[in-house]
Amino acid sequence: MLKNLLKIAFIVLLALAVAELGRSDPGYILINFHSYIIETSVLVLVIFAVILGIISAVVLNLIKPVWSWLKPVAYTKQQDKTAYMLTQGMLNLADGDWKKAQKLLSKVSSRSPLNLIATIGQARTAYEQGQLDKAFSYLESARKIDIKNGDKNRHHICFIESQFAMHSGDYAGALRALNKVSANQQTGIFWKLKARILKAQNEWHQIYSILPQIRQDKLFSDEELIALESQCYTAMTDGQSLETINEFWKSLPAKRRQISEIAQVKFHALMKLEKHDLAYQIVEEQVHRGLDTRWALTLAQMTDVNWQARYNLLTKYMGNKTEDTNVLKAQGVLLQQGGDNAQALEFLHKAVALDPKDMKTQILVYELEKELGDMTAEQKLAQIAESEDISIK
Numbered sequence: 001m002l003k004n005l006l007k008i009a010f011i012v013l014l015a016l017a018v019a020e021l022g023r024s025d026p027g028y029i030l031i032n033f034h035s036y037i038i039e040t041s042v043l044v045l046v047i048f049a050v051i052l053g054i055i056s057a058v059v060l061n062l063i064k065p066v067w068s069w070l071k072p073v074a075y076t077k078q079q080d081k082t083a084y085m086l087t088q089g090m091l092n093l094a095d096g097d098w099k100k101a102q103k104l105l106s107k108v109s110s111r112s113p114l115n116l117i118a119t120i121g122q123a124r125t126a127y128e129q130g131q132l133d134k135a136f137s138y139l140e141s142a143r144k145i146d147i148k149n150g151d152k153n154r155h156h157i158c159f160i161e162s163q164f165a166m167h168s169g170d171y172a173g174a175l176r177a178l179n180k181v182s183a184n185q186q187t188g189i190f191w192k193l194k195a196r197i198l199k200a201q202n203e204w205h206q207i208y209s210i211l212p213q214i215r216q217d218k219l220f221s222d223e224e225l226i227a228l229e230s231q232c233y234t235a236m237t238d239g240q241s242l243e244t245i246n247e248f249w250k251s252l253p254a255k256r257r258q259i260s261e262i263a264q265v266k267f268h269a270l271m272k273l274e275k276h277d278l279a280y281q282i283v284e285e286q287v288h289r290g291l292d293t294r295w296a297l298t299l300a301q302m303t304d305v306n307w308q309a310r311y312n313l314l315t316k317y318m319g320n321k322t323e324d325t326n327v328l329k330a331q332g333v334l335l336q337q338g339g340d341n342a343q344a345l346e347f348l349h350k351a352v353a354l355d356p357k358d359m360k361t362q363i364l365v366y367e368l369e370k371e372l373g374d375m376t377a378e379q380k381l382a383q384i385a386e387s388e389d390i391s392i393k
Helices: 002-024 042-074 076-095 098-105 115-128 132-148 154-167 171-178 188-200 204-217 222-237 242-250 254-258 260-272 276-289 294-301 307-318 325-337 341-354 359-371 377-388
Strands: 029-033 036-040
Touching: 076 098, 076 115, 098 115, 115 132, 115 154, 132 154, 154 171, 154 188, 171 188, 188 204, 188 222, 204 222, 222 242, 222 260, 242 260, 254 260, 260 276, 260 294, 276 294, 276 307, 294 307, 294 325, 307 325, 325 341, 325 359, 341 359
Parallel strands: none
Antiparallel strands: 029 036
C-alpha cells in the first residue's frame, strides 16, 4: 500500500513539474512516420507517456497472478529433480544409510520450498553420524529458512533440537530448546518431551505439576504413565512425615490412588515410618480389590497381624485364583505361620509345579519336608545350595 502511494505521489509531482515547464514554453514536436505526420507540444507528449505508463502498470498487475501460475510449468524438470532428490534422500535416511542420504539431500535446490525439509533431514544424518555440531548448524540453517518463509515451523525445529540435545545428554539444552515453543504450539509431543527431560533431571516437582496435562492428552501408555507417576510420588514422599504424606495423597485423583503400583508407593512410605497398622490397611484394600496378586505375598509378610485373619482375608478375595503362583505361595506361607506344615506343603507343591524355576519356593518346600521328617530333603537342599551357589540356613 505504501509503495503504491509513493508511486502516485511521484507521478503527481512529475506532472506538476512538467506543467510548470510547459506553461512558460510548451515546446513543439513533429513526428513524421511514413505518410503520417503528428504535431504536438512537449507537454501533451509527456502527459500521453505518463498515461501509457499507468496503463502498462495496471495491465502488468492484472497478468502477474496468471504469470505466477504459469511460471512453475517452465521449471517442471527442475522441480521433479528436487522432489526426486528429497524423496530418495529421506528414504535412505529411513534405511539408515546416512552418507547417501546426506549426499542426496544436499542436492535439493536452495530456491525450492522443499529446502527446509532437506535441511532438517541433513541435520538428522549429521546427528546419526555423531556430528553434533554439524547437526545443530543444519538446524540453525533450517531456522533461518523458516524465518524467511514466515516462521511457521519454529516448533518443529525446536522439537528436533530438543530431541538431539536430550539424546546427547544435554538435558539443560533440551529444555531451553523446548521452552522456545510458543504456548499455542505446545502439543502432545511438547509435553511428552518435557516429561522425559524433567525425569532425566530428577525434577519430580515439575513433573508432578504437568501430570494432569499428560493424563488428559494420554501421551503415554498406561504402563509408562503408571511407572512415571510411581517414580514421581516415591521421590516426593521420600523422607516426609506422616502428615505430609497423607496431605500429598489426598491431592491425587481418587482413581489413581487405587492403582496397585501407586498404592505401593504409600505402602512403602508408611513401612519406612514403621506405621505398620496404616500400611496393613492399604494391603487389605488391594487384596479386597483382588486385581494384583502380588499383594497376596505382601499380606503374607505382614506378621504383625494374626495369621488366621490374613489367611481368611486372602481366601475370601483371592481364593478362587487356584492357578496363580503368588496366591498359592502366600497361602502356603500363611499356613506355615499357623503351624500347619502339611497343608502348607500342598499349596507350595502346586506353586512349584506351575513355576519349576522358582528356587526360593522350592527351598521352602524342602525345608518344610525336612521338618516333617523327610530324610532326603536335607540332601536336596545341599544340592540346590551347591548348584545355585547359595547358602541354606
